[in-house]
Amino acid sequence: MNALSAPRKWERFLWPVVASALFLVMWDYAVVHTATKVFPSPLMVEQGIAELSRKGVLWAYIGDSLRRVALGFGAAVAVGVPIGLTLGWYPAVNQVVNPVLQMLRPISPIAWIPVAILLFGVGDGTAVFLIFLAAVFPIVVACISGVATVPAIYRRAGRNFGLSAPQLLLRVVFPAALPQIIVGLRLALGIAWLVVVAAEMIAVDSGLGYLVIDARNSGKRYDLVVAAMLMIGLIGLVLDLGFRSLRKIRSVRWGFRDES
Amino acid sequence: MALAESITTRAGTKLSAQHVQMAFSRDGKTTPVLNDVNLQVAKGEFLCIVGPSGCGKSTLLSAIGGFLSPTGGEIRIDGEVVSGPDPRRIFVFQERGVFPWLTVEGNIEFGLFKLAQRERRARVAHYIEMVGLRGFEKAYPSELSGGMKQRLEVARALAVNPDMLLLDEPFGALDSITRLIMRGELLGIWREERNTVIFVTHDIDEAVQLADRVAVMSGRPAGIQQTIDIDIAHPRDISAPRYLELRNGILEQLGIAHHV
Numbered sequence: 001m002n003a004l005s006a007p008r009k010w011e012r013f014l015w016p017v018v019a020s021a022l023f024l025v026m027w028d029y030a031v032v033h034t035a036t037k038v039f040p041s042p043l044m045v046e047q048g049i050a051e052l053s054r055k056g057v058l059w060a061y062i063g064d065s066l067r068r069v070a071l072g073f074g075a076a077v078a079v080g081v082p083i084g085l086t087l088g089w090y091p092a093v094n095q096v097v098n099p100v101l102q103m104l105r106p107i108s109p110i111a112w113i114p115v116a117i118l119l120f121g122v123g124d125g126t127a128v129f130l131i132f133l134a135a136v137f138p139i140v141v142a143c144i145s146g147v148a149t150v151p152a153i154y155r156r157a158g159r160n161f162g163l164s165a166p167q168l169l170l171r172v173v174f175p176a177a178l179p180q181i182i183v184g185l186r187l188a189l190g191i192a193w194l195v196v197v198a199a200e201m202i203a204v205d206s207g208l209g210y211l212v213i214d215a216r217n218s219g220k221r222y223d224l225v226v227a228a229m230l231m232i233g234l235i236g237l238v239l240d241l242g243f244r245s246l247r248k249i250r251s252v253r254w255g256f257r258d259e260s
Numbered sequence: 261m262a263l264a265e266s267i268t269t270r271a272g273t274k275l276s277a278q279h280v281q282m283a284f285s286r287d288g289k290t291t292p293v294l295n296d297v298n299l300q301v302a303k304g305e306f307l308c309i310v311g312p313s314g315c316g317k318s319t320l321l322s323a324i325g326g327f328l329s330p331t332g333g334e335i336r337i338d339g340e341v342v343s344g345p346d347p348r349r350i351f352v353f354q355e356r357g358v359f360p361w362l363t364v365e366g367n368i369e370f371g372l373f374k375l376a377q378r379e380r381r382a383r384v385a386h387y388i389e390m391v392g393l394r395g396f397e398k399a400y401p402s403e404l405s406g407g408m409k410q411r412l413e414v415a416r417a418l419a420v421n422p423d424m425l426l427l428d429e430p431f432g433a434l435d436s437i438t439r440l441i442m443r444g445e446l447l448g449i450w451r452e453e454r455n456t457v458i459f460v461t462h463d464i465d466e467a468v469q470l471a472d473r474v475a476v477m478s479g480r481p482a483g484i485q486q487t488i489d490i491d492i493a494h495p496r497d498i499s500a501p502r503y504l505e506l507r508n509g510i511l512e513q514l515g516i517a518h519h520v
Binding site: 151153154156157159160161162167171172175176178250251252253254255 | 325327344345346347350351353356357359360361362370371373374400401402420
């Protein structure tokens with residue numbers, strides 16, 4: 001491939017497929033070569049996925065995990081975006097709140113588990129709360145910096161046309177900050193998907209995270225463990241690709257450099 | 261100069277700046293930028309402000325626009341002291357001021373939120389036509405050339421029917437050919453709309469080609485050194501002796517030899 005010429009369409013699909021195939025071959029070879037009895041080969045994992053699918057567990061668990069992420073992430077967006085916009089809009093308030101925010105931010109959501117169980121008991125509430133916690137901080141931070149970096153020239157133009165403060169926030173500051181907010185949301189969704197697995201291992205008895213721990217605990221079914229891992233990876237990829245495609249929306253595309 | 265009948269006395273005074281002082285404080289130091297600026301602009305007049313770069317031309321224009329308040333003296337428009345930005349006087353930046361998240365139509369419509377839908381449509385269509393952006397209604401600014409973006413910003417300003425346009429080196433970022441075309445278009449628009457125009461530029465030719473009157477600013481802290489009536493009818497012959505005489509007069513005012 002010439003670095004200067006754009007890759008042809010078929011090349012863009014071909015090489016990732018080749019890389020994935022190579023990965024599977026190496027995996028399979030490693031299992032055969034080491035003659036391991038514990039770690040499954042790709043084929044065994046595939047059969048594991050088929051088994052889960054037959055039992056109807058797979059789709060139910062995927063549905064449960066996605067539902068928890070949707071709730072936790074949705075709550076984080078609903079709370080984080082207004083808070084972030086407000087803090088970005090009033091730097092004085094931000095200065096007051098920022099130390100607390102910066103102190104809470106590096107606490108891993110995992111560390112919140114005991115507190116979460118205390119508050120919500122063992123169940124969906126705890127899982128959703130942990131996801132919310134994991135996602136809300138990156139969203140708030142992205143909104144603050146998004147608002148703070150809106151060029152003064154746009155605000156000035158908005159004020160010039162007689163916009164009130166709320167109108168200015170809605171019609172100028174928010175759309176101007178939106179590309180950066182989308183970047184923050186994408187980051188937050190990635191983290192949410194990481195955290196749902198941990199949360200489900202502890203707080204609930206369904207979902208892909210639960211599947212990982214349950215398959216290991218009930219009969220050391222490592223084929224199912226790896227099957228669940230693979231599904232987690234695939235769904236994470238799909239979620240991220242979905243989010244990436246948001247940048248193709250025409251009213252935000254200006255904010256992203258052209259990398260499709 | 262018998263021809264140079266004072267416009268100020270012929271029509272009403274639109275703007276009057278008296279003893280305007282402006283100083284910026286930074287790190288405890290106060291830097292005076294404007295020193296005793298006195299300026300009268302008549303209704304419907306096209307005034308250019310020229311001066312050495314960094315002399316405070318843009319600061320003066322920002323104060324006229326209501327974005328900065330003078331530290332001394334006062335600026336009155338239609339007899340009222342300027343206390344903030346107002347849709348009756350629109351500030352036009354270099355083309356960077358258009359909103360990248362809105363289409364051409366959306367940008368022009370931006371300031372028309374108080375009007376009824378039908379009136380909005382009509383104005384948008386009218387000004388798209390006037391600035392020659394027909395066929396680009398649905399285009400985003402990133403798809404337009406520099407000159408088109410500049411025309412869009414002018415159209416956005418004109419759409420709210422302001423009685424004053426404040427232009428801050430609007431054509432500074434354009435290539436020289438586009439700049440010449442834009443000057444002609446601006447004059448055409450001005451002749452049709454008859455707004456009062458205050459046009460800041462560092463380009464003396466631009467000033468002499470466009471203005472009824474040129475205000476020459478001195479170096480910092482700046483005052484109005486002199487105002488010169490440009491008593492040549494449009495379209496102006498830029499090789500006519502009177503044109504060259506006026507142009508050279510301004511160059512001398514600025515203390516620049518006109519031999520390279």
